Amino acid sequence: MEEHMNLLTTVLERYGGDPEALVEILRDLSQENGYVSQDLLVAVADRLRLPRSHVHSVASFYSMISVEPRGRHTVQMCQDAPCHVAGGREVWQALEEALGIHFGETTPDGEWTLQITSCLGLCSVGPVITIDGEVYGNMTPTKVQELLGHYRGGCCGGNQGGAA
Amino acid sequence: MAYRANILISSAAPGAQEVEQALLDKIYEHHLDNEVQVMQAATLGPQLQGVELVIYPEGTHYVHLTPEDARVIVEEHLLKGRPVERLMFKGIEVEPLEAPASKEIRVVLRNVGKIDPGNIDDYIAVDGYAALGKVLTEMTPEQVLEELKRSGLRGRGGAGFPTHLKWTFARNAPGDAKFVICNGDEGDPGAFMNRRVLEGDPHAVIEGMAIAAYVIGARQGYFYVRAEYPIAISTLRIAIQQARDYGLLGENILGTDFSFDLEVRMGAGAFVCGEETALMQSIEGARGMPTTRPPFPATKGLWAKPSNINNVETYANVPQIILNGGGWFASMGTEKSKGTKTFAIAGKVKRTGLIEVPLGVTIREIVYDVGGGILNDKKFKAVQTGGPMGGCIPEKYLDLPVDYENLAKVGSIMGSGGFVVMDEDTCMVDIARFFMEFTQDESCGKCVPCRVGTRRMLEILTDICEGRGQPGDIERLEAMAKYIARASLCGLGQGAPNPVLSTIEHFRDEYEAHIYEKRCPAKVCKPLIEYVIDPETCIGCTRCARNCPVNAIAGKPKQTHVIDPSVCVRCGICKQVCPVNAISIESKGKLPEA
Numbered sequence: 001m002e003e004h005m006n007l008l009t010t011v012l013e014r015y016g017g018d019p020e021a022l023v024e025i026l027r028d029l030s031q032e033n034g035y036v037s038q039d040l041l042v043a044v045a046d047r048l049r050l051p052r053s054h055v056h057s058v059a060s061f062y063s064m065i066s067v068e069p070r071g072r073h074t075v076q077m078c079q080d081a082p083c084h085v086a087g088g089r090e091v092w093q094a095l096e097e098a099l100g101i102h103f104g105e106t107t108p109d110g111e112w113t114l115q116i117t118s119c120l121g122l123c124s125v126g127p128v129i130t131i132d133g134e135v136y137g138n139m140t141p142t143k144v145q146e147l148l149g150h151y152r153g154g155c156c157g158g159n160q161g162g163a164a
Numbered sequence: 165m166a167y168r169a170n171i172l173i174s175s176a177a178p179g180a181q182e183v184e185q186a187l188l189d190k191i192y193e194h195h196l197d198n199e200v201q202v203m204q205a206a207t208l209g210p211q212l213q214g215v216e217l218v219i220y221p222e223g224t225h226y227v228h229l230t231p232e233d234a235r236v237i238v239e240e241h242l243l244k245g246r247p248v249e250r251l252m253f254k255g256i257e258v259e260p261l262e263a264p265a266s267k268e269i270r271v272v273l274r275n276v277g278k279i280d281p282g283n284i285d286d287y288i289a290v291d292g293y294a295a296l297g298k299v300l301t302e303m304t305p306e307q308v309l310e311e312l313k314r315s316g317l318r319g320r321g322g323a324g325f326p327t328h329l330k331w332t333f334a335r336n337a338p339g340d341a342k343f344v345i346c347n348g349d350e351g352d353p354g355a356f357m358n359r360r361v362l363e364g365d366p367h368a369v370i371e372g373m374a375i376a377a378y379v380i381g382a383r384q385g386y387f388y389v390r391a392e393y394p395i396a397i398s399t400l401r402i403a404i405q406q407a408r409d410y411g412l413l414g415e416n417i418l419g420t421d422f423s424f425d426l427e428v429r430m431g432a433g434a435f436v437c438g439e440e441t442a443l444m445q446s447i448e449g450a451r452g453m454p455t456t457r458p459p460f461p462a463t464k465g466l467w468a469k470p471s472n473i474n475n476v477e478t479y480a481n482v483p484q485i486i487l488n489g490g491g492w493f494a495s496m497g498t499e500k501s502k503g504t505k506t507f508a509i510a511g512k513v514k515r516t517g518l519i520e521v522p523l524g525v526t527i528r529e530i531v532y533d534v535g536g537g538i539l540n541d542k543k544f545k546a547v548q549t550g551g552p553m554g555g556c557i558p559e560k561y562l563d564l565p566v567d568y569e570n571l572a573k574v575g576s577i578m579g580s581g582g583f584v585v586m587d588e589d590t591c592m593v594d595i596a597r598f599f600m601e602f603t604q605d606e607s608c609g610k611c612v613p614c615r616v617g618t619r620r621m622l623e624i625l626t627d628i629c630e631g632r633g634q635p636g637d638i639e640r641l642e643a644m645a646k647y648i649a650r651a652s653l654c655g656l657g658q659g660a661p662n663p664v665l666s667t668i669e670h671f672r673d674e675y676e677a678h679i680y681e682k683r684c685p686a687k688v689c690k691p692l693i694e695y696v697i698d699p700e701t702c703i704g705c706t707r708c709a710r711n712c713p714v715n716a717i718a719g720k721p722k723q724t725h726v727i728d729p730s731v732c733v734r735c736g737i738c739k740q741v742c743p744v745n746a747i748s749i750e751s752k753g754k755l756p757e758a
Contacts, residue, residue: 022449027391027432054450061451061608062432064391080353081548081584082510084598093735097713118433118606120392121356123510124517125178125214135178141737 007033008043019048022058026065035066063118071106071113073151075099076130080119083126087140091127094141098148168199169242172277174216175204176363176395179230183215186231190238200242203280205364216253218277225253267529269496271504272357272480273520276364281399284406287367293412295483296371296378300420303486305335305379312482314490316502321347321438321475322550322579322655324501324568327482330472333462334380337470342382344373344424345447345466345473348389348396349431349438352551353602355582357506358476360518362389362396365480366403370426372479374413375486377424380472385424388443390431400428435552435606439654440473442608453608454654475580477506497523501567505578511548511585512539521566528562531585542587546670548595550579552602553659555666556592575666577659591688592671593678597625599663603656614657617648621664629689633679638668683753690734693751697738699724701746708738708747 011028015021025044029036036044036059045055059065077095079088096102099112106113122128125137129144136147173184184202191197214228217237224247226237233251240246279286287293299308312328319325334342346369350358361369373385389397404426407413415423429447436442437452444466446452465471481503485493494502501523507530510516514536521530527547531537538544546556549566555576557564564570568578586595604618621644624637645661652658668675677683684692697708697717702724709717709725716732719725727738727747739747 020447020449021429023432023446024430027430057451058449061453062434064431064433078353080602081552081582081595081598082354082516085511085584085586085590090736116605118351118390118392118435119353119355121350121359122176122178123354123356123508126510128178137178 004033004037004040005043008040008047012047017048019050022048022050022055023062023065026055026059027062030065034070035068037069038067041067063116069106069110072111073132074113074115076115076117077103078118078120078122078126078128079116080123082119082123083128086126088127090141091129091139091144094144095129098144167201169201170220171200171202172205172218172220172280173202176359177215180215182231183217183229183234187217187234187238190235191242194238194243196238196242203282205277205279205281222247226251227253267521267525267533268519269504269522270520271484271493272361272368272477272506273364273518274484275368276360279365281364281366282402284367284403284410284412287365291487292367292483293371295486296374296412297418299375299378299486300418300422305381308375308379308486309335311485311490315481315485315493316490316497316500317478317481317485317493318501318568319475320477320481320505320580322553322577324578327474327478330462330474331376331379333460334470334472337463339470341384341467341469342380343466343469343471344377344380344382344385345440345444345461345471346373346385346387346479347438347440347443347473347475348387348393349443350393350476350580351390351435351438351606352580352582354510354584355508355551355580357508357518357581359393359396361476361480361506362393363399366396366400367407368480368483369476370403370407370413372474372482373426374417374424375482376472376474376479378422380470382472383423383425385426386447386466387426387428388431388437388447389428390437391433392431397428397430404428434608435602436608436654436656439656442654443473444471451608453610454656456653477580498565498567498569500569505566505581507581507583509535509583509585512542512587512590513537513585514539523567524565526563526565527557530566530583531562535585538585538587542589544585545588545590546586546592548576548584548586548663549582550577550659550662551582552599552606553577553655553662554579554582555662556586556595556670557666558670575662575669577662589686589688591629591684591686592667592674593625593628593684594686594688596664596667597622597629600625600660603660607656607660611652611654611657613648613651614660617644618657618660620644621648621661625664628675628678629684630691631678631682631689633675633682635679637679638672638675642668677753681753684751687749687751689751692753693734693749694729695727695732695734695736695738696748696750697725697727698746698748701744703744703746705743707741707743711737711741713737 011025015025041055045052059067101107101114103114103116127139128137129139191200216227218225237248240248309328317327348358413425431437434452437446439454441455442452461471461473497503504520504522506520508518519534546558548556557574557576561574571578600622604622607614607618609615627633645665649658649661674685677685687693704722706721714733716728717725
């Protein structure tokens with residue numbers, strides 16, 4: 001809890017405690033904490049002197065702000081037309097099958113969250129997925145298997161080259 | 165310090181970091197760091213070819229690079245002076261950076277991939293900020309507007325509203341504080357032209373905004389960029405700081421009494437925020453929901469102050485128009501659509517990527533001359549322009565000159581310039597369903613016709629794709645489309661039915677095949693297709709049966725295999741693994757039950 005509040009203080013300072021930066025503040029909290037808990041939402045409202053209803057309405061509106069806990073790894077897939085016509089459907093199915101969950105869900109062991117992302121503008125190398133923010137293009141069902149294997153095997157980032 | 169060689173690397177490409185690291189390591193290893201300079205240039209050339217780099221002064225262009233390739237390039241090209249033939253770009257007959265494909269003219273993209281976006285001096289060296297200087301010292305706001313009017317520049321965000329009029333409204337609106345906003349919330353799937361400009365030439369946009377601010381009388385500007393573009397955002401922030409350091413932003417710019425500064429605001433993943441009123445709500449820290457117009461932003465925009473909002477590409481055109489004159493700009497394009505337009509070609513073409521062509525080139529020229537034709541030489545079926553609010557244009561319009569009016573005439577829109585090419589293997593009903601899923605998902609929920617109507621339409625389309633279509637469905641879709649378009653507040657709802665309407669108009673036979681014959685002519689819709697093994701071709705290798713995830717394939721080794729359609733989940737793995745291409749997809753359809 002205290003850790004959360006320290007994070008909140010850091011993020012608020014980043015934006016000078018400006019209530020107009022609410023969208024950015026919530027997005028940063030979501031990214032850095034994994035999600036914005038109910039406690040955090042209330043704390044944001046109090047610190048920015050905004051109605052709790054307003055903070056909640058903004059948090060629940062934007063897809064990059066999560067109010068639900070997420071898995072250790074987040075896989076996002078672009079589901080837009082260029083990726084779709086380039087074989088995205090098969091990649092989509094491969095991801096759901098490999099992780100045993102549907103899009104929008106988190107695995108029961110808390111390891112994986114599968115999400116849809118809007119277009120990342122990398123349409124020339126579609127289908128595109130991201131794992132923990134790292135982008136992978138030209139995906140195929142076979143590559144999905146390999147990639148997930150990387151993440152399952154090592155501690156993190158498949159191609160980050162010994163960043164640990 | 166002069167460098168012997170300058171390397172531009174496409175730092176935005178997936179995997180670029182590793183390649184760049186390998187490159188740098190090797191350069192240091194051979195003590196070349198005083199001779200060779202490596203610069204990050206987001207993306208290079210007209211298409212993304214994996215990780216790319218260009219070595220100047222020769223201009224050698226390497227593509228699809230791995231870290232190992234980078235090491236080879238340092239040792240061979242830089243150290244021994246032997247260009248590595250096998251890694252070089254061999255796409256088009258012309259050098260993509262020096263001379264773009266023959267139909268291309270670069271105005272907005274002229275600096276992208278050629279200058280270091282992280283260095284303002286590079287931009288100044290190519291006449292950067294000269295237009296701003298000219299405007300501030302030699303031109304009145306009226307003269308700028310006159311030049312813009314002569315150029316015929318229209319908004320590049322989609323609607324194509326004349327830019328000089330928009331600026332005039334904001335200029336004439338009474339108000340003590342005014343704002344200039346750049347819409348960088350490029351959310352249309354398949355459209356990434358703004359990302360390229362922001363990552364490759366951010367100062368051109370900043371300069372365009374500063375000129376707009378001078379004309380309308382604003383002191384403060386906002387860049388609204390979607391958070392999906394982290395590189396664009398960091399490039400932009402660096403560019404803004406450099407412009408401040410040079411006195412090109414801030415108080416008393418270039419010694420005049422004009423002051424202007426910029427702030428970057430990020431989105432958080434909401435497509436509707438590309439709509440101007442929703443975008444301003446988002447900047448103010450609220451839910452990005454559109455508001456009623458009028459009042460238009462020009463009179464009552466951000467924080468209820470007069471605001472001018474334009475797209476990235478619109479602003480990027482402005483400095484060029486000031487420097488070269490409105491007449492120069494108007495000499496390109498068609499009667500009502502002047503200048504050039506960037507398009508993002510995606511889908512089933514040989515060369516995907518960004519292009520910039522004068523308005524008025526035909527769809528055929530874009531698909532075949534610039535895009536290199538359809539992938540695997542299949543048949544062209546349609547092109548989807550203008551993003552999820554656009555329409556699908558069929559083959560018979562291949563020779564249609566592309567401009568705002570013509571696209572509208574055939575049921576589509578210019579939009580921000582998405583250009584998704586579809587071949588004969590694309591099911592148009594599936595595509596319509598797909599776009600409806602997108603709008604349904606992105607509808608902000610404020611207007612009932614959009615929120616509920618798109619859902620109803622999606623349900624009907626899903627039924628059709630899954631073999632539950634009913635006679636009358638097409639007419640129901642058409643009727644609902646009309647109501648949704650008419651009764652929604654913003655462009656999202658108004659345009660949401662377009663993909664459905666245009667596919668019904670141009671591909672009605674496909675809808676009918678799905679509904680009446682339960683058949684998918686393109687063999688895409690899973691419930692309507694079957695995988696079939698050709699007994700003549702099958703060699704009984706058992707590979708399909710072993711790979712089938714649901715054990716739907718029976719057969720002994722060396723004997724013909726058979727797929728049980730009631731068990732088959734149509735995953736297509738068997739077709740992929742068959743060594744003799746014995747498996748095909750069929751959609752024979754069923755006669756209506758009596």
